[in-house]
Amino acid sequence: MKDHKDVEEQAIMVARQLISYSECATEQDKANVLMKLVSVCGVEMCRTVGFSEAITRMQGTTDFIANLPARAGIKADVTDVVEKITWVPVSDRLPDDDMAVLICHPTLNEPVWLGVHTQGKWKLLSTLGDFLNPGIVIHWAELPVGIEVGV
Structure with a gap:
């Protein structure tokens, strides 16, 4: 190598x-x-x-x-960084396909996960391909920007 x-x-x-x-x-x-x-x-x-x-x-x-x-x-x-997260109902609109977003999935042990909407379905980024059951994701939000390194 x-x-x-x-x-x-x-x-x-x-x-x-x-x-x-x-x-x-x-x-x-x-x-x-x-x-x-x-x-x-x-x-x-x-x-x-x-x-x-x-x-x-x-x-x-x-x-x-x-x-x-x-x-x-x-x-x-962390007290210096405050970002507003706007939750969007999936009934209002969906994110761009394949864009990583926060998803509200209240039936899991933790209600907020990283996910993606692709091919008309939702999946968790951590599962490497397993789609979620329809209707299980109720809201999504864009990822926070985070801190700027070097500023």
């Missing part, structure tokens, strides 16, 4: 090429394209090393990203 740093540089170049190819008009468009790339990579990792190891590796990446503000010397105080 090539050097880790070389592989990382190639991955960055591929991600930037995908954003350019996708003709993103907004930062949200770029985020959606990158999320699609992460999702595809996660599924491919499951096929390569199995579900359990893929989840462990993806969780490690999540932990690394969560600690970026501290590594950059930025104090990420």
